[in-house]
Amino acid sequence: MSDTLIPEPTMSTSATMRRNFWLGVWRVMKRKPSRMFGVIIIAGFAFMGVFGPMFFPAQLPDNPNAITQPPSWAHWFGTDPQGRDVLALVITGSRYVLLSAAVTALITVVFGTSLGLFSGFKRGRWDTVLMRVTDMKLTIPGLPLLLVLATVWKFGSPIQMGLVLGLLGWGGVARAVRAQTLSLRERGFIEAARGLGLSTRHIISKELLPSMAPYIAMNMLIAVTGAVYAQVGLFFLGVLPYESDNWGVMLNLAVFQAGAMITTNALGYLLAPLLAILLLTLGIVLVVDAMDEIFNPRLREE
Amino acid sequence: MITGTGITKTFKQRGNVLGHREVPALRGVDFEIAKGGSASFIGESGCGKTTLGRIIAGLETYDAGDIEIDGTPMSPLKHKHRQPHFRKIQMIHQDPYSALNPTRTIYQTLQAPLALRAGQTGRSKGWIDERAAEVLSLVGLDPGTVLSRYPHQLSGGMRQRVVIARALTVDPEMLVADEAVSMIDVSLRLGILALLKDLRERLGVSVLFITHDVATARYIGGDGELYVIYRGQVVERGPVDTIIADPVHPYTQSLLSAIPVLHGLELPGEEPVVPLESLAEGQSESGCLFAARCPFRGDGCTEERPLLRVTEGVPQEHACYYPQRRSVIARPMSEV
Amino acid sequence: SGSTNKSSSGGGGGLFTTIDVNRPGLDASAPANPYNPKGNSFSGFNSMRIAWVKNHLTDPNQALPGIAASWEIAPDNSSITLKLQPNAKWSDGKPVTAEDVKMSIGIAYTQGSTAFSVTPGAAGAAAEVTVVDPQTLKITQDMANPSPKFARGVLDTAVLPAHVWSSVLPADFWDKLKAARGEGAEAEKAREEITALGQKVLTFAPPKDVSAGPFVLERVNPGEALLVKNKSFFNAANVAPAQVKFLNYTGNEQIWNYLTAGKLDASGFVAAPTDVMNRIKAAPGSEVIKGYSPVAVSMAFNQSKKPYDNVHVRRGLAYLIDRDQVTKVASPEGGTPAITTTGIHQKAAQAWIPDTLPKLDPYKPDVAKAEAEFKDAGLTKKDGKWMLADGKAWKVSMHAPAGFSDWLSAQENIKSQLIKAGIDAEVVTTTDYPLYLEELSAGKYDVGFWLMALGPAPYDIFQRLYGASNGWTNVAGKIEHSPAGKGGNWMGDPEQIEVDGAKINPGELTGKLNSATEDQAKPIMAQLATAANQDLPVIQLWDYVNNQFVNNSRFTGWPHDDEILRLGTGVLASGVWIQLGMVKSKQ
Amino acid sequence: MMIITRRLAGHLARGFVMILVVATISFFIINNIPGDPMAARYEKLVEGGMAPEAAAQAVKVLYGFQPTGSLWQQYTDFMGGLLHFDLGVSVSRPGTPVLDVLTEAAKWTVLPVLVGTLLSFLVGVVLGVYAAIKRTGKLGDALAISGSLLHGIPQYVLALLLVVIFATLIPILPADGPVDILFDPGFNAGYIGSLIEHAVLPVVTYALSAYGGWVLAMKSSVVTVLGDDFILAAELRGMKRSIVFRYIARNAILPLFTILALSLGLLLGGAVFIEKIFNYPGLGLMLIDSVNDRDYALMGGAFLLITASIIVANIVADLFYTVIDPRVRSGEDAS
Amino acid sequence: MADQAPGVRIDGLTVVYKTSAGELPAVRGINLTLEPGTITGIVGESGSGKSTLALSLLNAVQPPGRISAGSVEIDGLGDVVGLAGEQLRKARGAHIGYVFQAAQNSLNPLKTVGKQLLDLGRSHGVEDLRGLVREAKELLGRMGLDGARVLDSHQHELSGGMRQRVGIMLALVLNAHLVVLDEPTTALDMITQANILKIVREVHAERGLTTLVITHDIGVVAEVADRLAVMYGGRLVEQGPTRQVLGSPRHPYTRGLIRAIPRLVGDIDEARALPGRPPTLVTVPKEGCVFRERCELRMDVCDTVDPTVVADGARVVACHAVSVKEHAS
Numbered sequence A: 001m002s003d004t005l006i007p008e009p010t011m012s013t014s015a016t017m018r019r020n021f022w023l024g025v026w027r028v029m030k031r032k033p034s035r036m037f038g039v040i041i042i043a044g045f046a047f048m049g050v051f052g053p054m055f056f057p058a059q060l061p062d063n064p065n066a067i068t069q070p071p072s073w074a075h076w077f078g079t080d081p082q083g084r085d086v087l088a089l090v091i092t093g094s095r096y097v098l099l100s101a102a103v104t105a106l107i108t109v110v111f112g113t114s115l116g117l118f119s120g121f122k123r124g125r126w127d128t129v130l131m132r133v134t135d136m137k138l139t140i141p142g143l144p145l146l147l148v149l150a151t152v153w154k155f156g157s158p159i160q161m162g163l164v165l166g167l168l169g170w171g172g173v174a175r176a177v178r179a180q181t182l183s184l185r186e187r188g189f190i191e192a193a194r195g196l197g198l199s200t201r202h203i204i205s206k207e208l209l210p211s212m213a214p215y216i217a218m219n220m221l222i223a224v225t226g227a228v229y230a231q232v233g234l235f236f237l238g239v240l241p242y243e244s245d246n247w248g249v250m251l252n253l254a255v256f257q258a259g260a261m262i263t264t265n266a267l268g269y270l271l272a273p274l275l276a277i278l279l280l281t282l283g284i285v286l287v288v289d290a291m292d293e294i295f296n297p298r299l300r301e302e
Numbered sequence B: 001m002i003t004g005t006g007i008t009k010t011f012k013q014r015g016n017v018l019g020h021r022e023v024p025a026l027r028g029v030d031f032e033i034a035k036g037g038s039a040s041f042i043g044e045s046g047c048g049k050t051t052l053g054r055i056i057a058g059l060e061t062y063d064a065g066d067i068e069i070d071g072t073p074m075s076p077l078k079h080k081h082r083q084p085h086f087r088k089i090q091m092i093h094q095d096p097y098s099a100l101n102p103t104r105t106i107y108q109t110l111q112a113p114l115a116l117r118a119g120q121t122g123r124s125k126g127w128i129d130e131r132a133a134e135v136l137s138l139v140g141l142d143p144g145t146v147l148s149r150y151p152h153q154l155s156g157g158m159r160q161r162v163v164i165a166r167a168l169t170v171d172p173e174m175l176v177a178d179e180a181v182s183m184i185d186v187s188l189r190l191g192i193l194a195l196l197k198d199l200r201e202r203l204g205v206s207v208l209f210i211t212h213d214v215a216t217a218r219y220i221g222g223d224g225e226l227y228v229i230y231r232g233q234v235v236e237r238g239p240v241d242t243i244i245a246d247p248v249h250p251y252t253q254s255l256l257s258a259i260p261v262l263h264g265l266e267l268p269g270e271e272p273v274v275p276l277e278s279l280a281e282g283q284s285e286s287g288c289l290f291a292a293r294c295p296f297r298g299d300g301c302t303e304e305r306p307l308l309r310v311t312e313g314v315p316q317e318h319a320c321y322y323p324q325r326r327s328v329i330a331r332p333m334s335e336v
Numbered sequence C: 001s002g003s004t005n006k007s008s009s010g011g012g013g014g015l016f017t018t019i020d021v022n023r024p025g026l027d028a029s030a031p032a033n034p035y036n037p038k039g040n041s042f043s044g045f046n047s048m049r050i051a052w053v054k055n056h057l058t059d060p061n062q063a064l065p066g067i068a069a070s071w072e073i074a075p076d077n078s079s080i081t082l083k084l085q086p087n088a089k090w091s092d093g094k095p096v097t098a099e100d101v102k103m104s105i106g107i108a109y110t111q112g113s114t115a116f117s118v119t120p121g122a123a124g125a126a127a128e129v130t131v132v133d134p135q136t137l138k139i140t141q142d143m144a145n146p147s148p149k150f151a152r153g154v155l156d157t158a159v160l161p162a163h164v165w166s167s168v169l170p171a172d173f174w175d176k177l178k179a180a181r182g183e184g185a186e187a188e189k190a191r192e193e194i195t196a197l198g199q200k201v202l203t204f205a206p207p208k209d210v211s212a213g214p215f216v217l218e219r220v221n222p223g224e225a226l227l228v229k230n231k232s233f234f235n236a237a238n239v240a241p242a243q244v245k246f247l248n249y250t251g252n253e254q255i256w257n258y259l260t261a262g263k264l265d266a267s268g269f270v271a272a273p274t275d276v277m278n279r280i281k282a283a284p285g286s287e288v289i290k291g292y293s294p295v296a297v298s299m300a301f302n303q304s305k306k307p308y309d310n311v312h313v314r315r316g317l318a319y320l321i322d323r324d325q326v327t328k329v330a331s332p333e334g335g336t337p338a339i340t341t342t343g344i345h346q347k348a349a350q351a352w353i354p355d356t357l358p359k360l361d362p363y364k365p366d367v368a369k370a371e372a373e374f375k376d377a378g379l380t381k382k383d384g385k386w387m388l389a390d391g392k393a394w395k396v397s398m399h400a401p402a403g404f405s406d407w408l409s410a411q412e413n414i415k416s417q418l419i420k421a422g423i424d425a426e427v428v429t430t431t432d433y434p435l436y437l438e439e440l441s442a443g444k445y446d447v448g449f450w451l452m453a454l455g456p457a458p459y460d461i462f463q464r465l466y467g468a469s470n471g472w473t474n475v476a477g478k479i480e481h482s483p484a485g486k487g488g489n490w491m492g493d494p495e496q497i498e499v500d501g502a503k504i505n506p507g508e509l510t511g512k513l514n515s516a517t518e519d520q521a522k523p524i525m526a527q528l529a530t531a532a533n534q535d536l537p538v539i540q541l542w543d544y545v546n547n548q549f550v551n552n553s554r555f556t557g558w559p560h561d562d563e564i565l566r567l568g569t570g571v572l573a574s575g576v577w578i579q580l581g582m583v584k585s586k587q
Numbered sequence D: 001m002m003i004i005t006r007r008l009a010g011h012l013a014r015g016f017v018m019i020l021v022v023a024t025i026s027f028f029i030i031n032n033i034p035g036d037p038m039a040a041r042y043e044k045l046v047e048g049g050m051a052p053e054a055a056a057q058a059v060k061v062l063y064g065f066q067p068t069g070s071l072w073q074q075y076t077d078f079m080g081g082l083l084h085f086d087l088g089v090s091v092s093r094p095g096t097p098v099l100d101v102l103t104e105a106a107k108w109t110v111l112p113v114l115v116g117t118l119l120s121f122l123v124g125v126v127l128g129v130y131a132a133i134k135r136t137g138k139l140g141d142a143l144a145i146s147g148s149l150l151h152g153i154p155q156y157v158l159a160l161l162l163v164v165i166f167a168t169l170i171p172i173l174p175a176d177g178p179v180d181i182l183f184d185p186g187f188n189a190g191y192i193g194s195l196i197e198h199a200v201l202p203v204v205t206y207a208l209s210a211y212g213g214w215v216l217a218m219k220s221s222v223v224t225v226l227g228d229d230f231i232l233a234a235e236l237r238g239m240k241r242s243i244v245f246r247y248i249a250r251n252a253i254l255p256l257f258t259i260l261a262l263s264l265g266l267l268l269g270g271a272v273f274i275e276k277i278f279n280y281p282g283l284g285l286m287l288i289d290s291v292n293d294r295d296y297a298l299m300g301g302a303f304l305l306i307t308a309s310i311i312v313a314n315i316v317a318d319l320f321y322t323v324i325d326p327r328v329r330s331g332e333d334a335s
Numbered sequence E: 001m002a003d004q005a006p007g008v009r010i011d012g013l014t015v016v017y018k019t020s021a022g023e024l025p026a027v028r029g030i031n032l033t034l035e036p037g038t039i040t041g042i043v044g045e046s047g048s049g050k051s052t053l054a055l056s057l058l059n060a061v062q063p064p065g066r067i068s069a070g071s072v073e074i075d076g077l078g079d080v081v082g083l084a085g086e087q088l089r090k091a092r093g094a095h096i097g098y099v100f101q102a103a104q105n106s107l108n109p110l111k112t113v114g115k116q117l118l119d120l121g122r123s124h125g126v127e128d129l130r131g132l133v134r135e136a137k138e139l140l141g142r143m144g145l146d147g148a149r150v151l152d153s154h155q156h157e158l159s160g161g162m163r164q165r166v167g168i169m170l171a172l173v174l175n176a177h178l179v180v181l182d183e184p185t186t187a188l189d190m191i192t193q194a195n196i197l198k199i200v201r202e203v204h205a206e207r208g209l210t211t212l213v214i215t216h217d218i219g220v221v222a223e224v225a226d227r228l229a230v231m232y233g234g235r236l237v238e239q240g241p242t243r244q245v246l247g248s249p250r251h252p253y254t255r256g257l258i259r260a261i262p263r264l265v266g267d268i269d270e271a272r273a274l275p276g277r278p279p280t281l282v283t284v285p286k287e288g289c290v291f292r293e294r295c296e297l298r299m300d301v302c303d304t305v306d307p308t309v310v311a312d313g314a315r316v317v318a319c320h321a322v323s324v325k326e327h328a329s
């Protein structure tokens, strides 16, 4: 029966599939213009984080004669109390924020996913123990813990910052992934794969993970926002060491030093990082909206 | 040859610290399926058919008893060593929608187990592609159009065929078909059944057919054995046609009586048996499990549980103190 | 000495709204106890002191009358005799007597204060407290280690009602105190016991506020505290407000908000950026009264770190940093750029060392001079960047605690100035002040900011520069020096430094100031100022200005007299002005 | 009833263990906090003109009672105290037991959190239903997107914006504490009015920041329920719209109640930003203060209290569910 | 309220669903008459439009679907397609009882059956609620259940068969005389199914109803229905008295369907699968015979012309081949 034509899709294998995937993503994105907008925003932030600082000198030019100026043509968001351009600060500051957010997201997702997968897949005693730990972790309130931790550790670099936030943030993902794993486990196809003798690695990486991709991706984006908020918030509260162009520090200085609440001169200094956060939120919200469709081949193609 | 002796399974329904509920799903089931042969399990919803099927396919553990595959008992083996044996037994799920990974194309679905085989036997990638096309052709699908599809792009019948094709990739000795057609369009069901029958005949794959529809059991495994299961216990066991024609256990009789009569074509059986209603209540654990619902219950039925055995004048094994033939099934008008 | 101003017309009533800028976070559960760090006791309002000491430029013993109407200081500072206000009364109507004051002094001993300390050998400690008559007390100084500011220490003591607080001190307290002044194990034990009493004092919660001040605490909630006029106050007739409301705050921005909204009738100084300052000044009735604050901030070096051990490097930096610019960015209203590094606030310097001041190097910004100094120090300039003598990169790493925004601004500005001059620089913050201090004194930082020139007493002025932080400790009048990096010596100046060709020991000189009279002090001050100027253990950046915000919409009569404005730290000046009858309700 | 008691027993046991663990963690973290509060206090006194020796003595008085003894000793003392609800004595407020400080602060947290959460819950749930019903329309889209946005915006951003608008640009609302002192505390119009006026901004911030979550949760819950057969069945039986609506609402709101209880617990600790920005003297602000004051005892106590409130909220949520969902009540798993 | 079994005349009924490919008909040009007092069964495979048709009887097609043409005349109600608002709501339940496809989930999980019954009574302005409860208990008792206990139970406390009976009770308790049962036994096991079918038959007779039973299982229709209609791709391809249709099916689809059922007795090999597969909304031919792709009697005309519905006494068939044969014979 066999030497029938070697069917066409076998040659197409991964390359075409990948192409089809991206075509599908394109279709999903096109369906709602808002999603495109979201992607553009996120791409913009990513670009800003990677290349933004390159457009500016390491030490931003300051001007002691023009400190805390209101927005003008020269300085779209005005200047800070050192007379530096606020927009430039936001842009150069994005790297810290986004880098640590990326680290957080990575840790959250990798740690949370592996733990959730392991727990849901192994079940039994391991599951019980891990989930108790996760429960406990989830019970401990993050922000207060961070406040207390901030007195013990110095979050010197964005990587360290991201690390700590990541280690505090995996609980939710682990929970969600475990729940997903448990429910997928009951699906026929996982059982079939086990029956066929496929390796656990195959089952996890090829069968489970792709099905959970939207959840994971969504959680990753949520982790990114969460991390941005948490760290900016901590800097804002002033419990973390100061970094001159950090968004949170800008907020802190705008409020507690430049008097943004009192004079409109400093309003730009306050609003610029706020707007950056809002915009990032918006971008992420819009993209999360498309996540399910991107990873679901059915929704992708319709 | 696959045999099981005294398979017992009790589910512990998760409670909390202070205890849990026990659900006895199987109570010492014996079975035997010859190479290339067939067997059918029938019974009401919740009687334990699926559980038994999953145990046979190695997807579920059991509390007592043992399964022997080609003479090798499974219990003493470690999980890792059992696996190659159980791989010879492949399960066809009831629901072809969930049995295929929606994120993987049919090619990917078939390729994974084939790649495993290829790796073990040192075959080339070309062989994988060839074999993928081959198994699809075996189940009557056109590889050219199907391979690159995602499951959602196929109809229910095609999906079920893909599921069967996937099972065939590992050259199984037995297929466990759990209600394999109940979610498929009526007009297509017979196609799948025919395919299974065909595979049995051509490839010598034995088929274990799990269903609540006796007629389909007859279609696939007319020459095999029928196991009637009630609340985890086999209450009647024998050749399919014998049991259909001459059921002796009141539960089997109720099941057969319940089959709708095609009024234009058939005449109803003369002595239909309707069980006394009280399925949910009074699930007493003592005596005959069916006693509470049995219209013919007699002395002793509620005291000691009847075990599967052969009695005089009854060709098939049964677990009833008062076995009696009754004409319950509808007969075609043409025969009358 | 002075007397109560009785000329003004009476009360007038009204609500006086103010804020204690030194104490964020009013705590509703804290007692009206002046020693409790969160206590709801507002100095000048419901908390009275013997007198209100001033930050005179040179004389630490000047004060405005408080519960003491007048006092006499022995010419050799060996004693002070207090005359209480003749009709001073507690808010519950009982008279304030010399016994009350004596008990207050006893309580002060348990807490430790400048004049009432049980630490053996403490300078300027009192030896004896004698009640002469119900209105008169005499307090003598232990002349073993006298201090010219003994009287200040006595005057600056809170008075508490004996009939409320007496249970806090045991009956044999004065005997114990006497024992504590001795030597040996017995004395040690007595001192322990007195210190232990301190705990009791600290946590003592009077059932209700009994005040000898113009006001008495009515109630506190987490947002505000309300005080009402003390009808029994000796000068009640001239106390204008009927009620005083203390607002709470958690951050400066809130005070700015109050001020721009014209909510506050008076407030101590709070740093504010220029724009905010302008808004505040623009508020109706708003006025800023400039006062004197004997504090300066400096950029301090850790000389165990290279290249700061080299005086040329420090001088080079002094020539580079434009202090005017730094001050303009960091503290435009609250500070004036230091004219040069002297270790003394410039106003006080003019009084203390008028002849020496012009001779000191002003370190005017001068790149050429700076570069010459760096070259002298062996530094090299490569690709426009200054390298250390050993060829390694040089980065000026400045530290500050995170909450100190004016310091941070200053450091940011300095950083940018240095970078422009080819010196790499960075600003590193520490989460908070306690940690900053701990790490600073552990020698973890290269460069940090440091407060100094804490007048008016000459010893206090210089001990910030040539005291413990620089290795010299003063134990019972004996000066000892620990080497750099040990015993809290993080500045690391050598024990002897050369000034105008002569070797001096600045620590010892500073120690001498502790007992020197004004005339004796002057030449020493000149010597030390010159030493600081030439050796530059720190670079003095700006001298603080103690501005007071007042509002003329509801009350008038704010003093503008510089002398009156120089009230000591920790006192709510407006409370003193009110009790003296200066402040009037606007009709 | 049996089930409820059983569940409660399990929860309490687990909650107790949790508290012990958290207490241990906080004890050790807090014991490792660097920074010497004595040094800072000393500096302050010296800056204020006190002689160094005297300042040293004053500091000793203030911090003289700092815990001494081995770490293990301190730990057992701490845990022993816990069993009697004794959280030690505040360092920055000498003489005041931590528990007193906490209860005082908790008072100011609980009220606005409660009001804000309930308010947002009501509004969010109603609009969530609307968003679900109109989910294909523009309005539904707008509600959902605005919900996501508000849900996504950090609390402090909202709070800052509100302060800028209502306390700075158009100064119509106070942002400085919980009440005006001039009013006699008690049940009188002035005092209560002042309380309310001061609570407006914090409450609105809570409400706004929580609202998005409710809208989204309610929307998805309603969409799920709308897809349930029994709703169509009820319509096909000719049930009144109001009754059908009640069916939808009650079934959809059920899972939200759990979240509600949980979020109340979480909010107790999560109020840090709002309290800081509005100077509302609740637990969050106190936590920040205690961190800044290096008041170990207070910090540990606050942290513990916040965690405990979450644990309690968890238990309450679960029991609540047990009571209102007949499926759980009868022992079946409702998942 | 009609106290007698009403007749129903469905005329030219077309229902379309809005999809990404535009509005597509799920039910097209259906003419069907339910004689008063009869049980009519409709069989068809998944997606053939059975539920859509059933919902149309109550004018309850859910968005994105809508009735685009045709009428449903019910005695005593008029054209249901024209009803709206309160009128329509009152007709549902009181005139037409509907037993839901997945009756397992047709009850509010949070309320007891009794409370839902009272809600139903209030919705229809029943004044004598006690009477309603009595009636319900009677009905349940009639179906072999302990009425009081069932009314006191929540959905999850009832088994599938019990829920289905509760569904039937709720459809009948307001004294509706037209009852639509959509897949009343799907997902029930054999014995329960037989039981429910028996109840349907008995209740139908006792209360004098007009009943429409919808199923994909010919066996079910064969058990209960007087008349049988076969649907395929949204069209009615054949109808007639059950015994006649089963005994001598005319339409090739009906024939194929019957042949595809494995039987308990007789030669197994007679059973044969239908080739091809049922169409979906998108793949169903827009013109011509909907069944032609799978038809063994396919002719050229089938591709372009809709077969006309030919009535022959009580039997109706829509097939070119059949009419040709008839003409020939």
Ligand SMILES: Nc1ncnc2c1ncn2[C@@H]1O[C@H](COP(=O)(O)OP(=O)(O)OP(=O)(O)O)[C@@H](O)[C@H]1O
Residues within 6 Å of the ligand: B011, B012, B013, B023, B024, B025, B043, B044, B045, B046, B047, B048, B049, B050, B051, B052, B212
């Ligand atoms: N994982 C499980 N946990 C607890 N109980 C289970 C589990 N799986 C099955 N059961 C119980 O075991 C019994 C047998 O279930 P099983 O699924 O084998 O029945 P079945 O005969 O296949 O029924 P159906 O015809 O409905 O598929 C049932 O009572 C079921 O509730």
Ligand SMILES: Nc1ncnc2c1ncn2[C@@H]1O[C@H](COP(=O)(O)OP(=O)(O)OP(=O)(O)O)[C@@H](O)[C@H]1O
Residues within 6 Å of the ligand: E017, E018, E019, E026, E044, E045, E046, E047, E048, E049, E050, E051, E052, E053, E062, E063, E064, E065, E216, E280, E281
């Ligand atoms: N909401 C909907 N949107 C789009 N198409 C729909 C919708 N509901 C039903 N359809 C389509 O209408 C056709 C008829 O559906 P209907 O539910 O009436 O079929 P059915 O015969 O009842 O099938 P089943 O046996 O699966 O219940 C199907 O092709 C289905 O895909």
Ligand SMILES: [Mg+2]
Residues within 6 Å of the ligand: B049, B050, B051, B178
């Ligand atoms: Mg099953």
Ligand SMILES: [Mg+2]
Residues within 6 Å of the ligand: E050, E051, E052, E101, E182
């Ligand atoms: Mg249907």
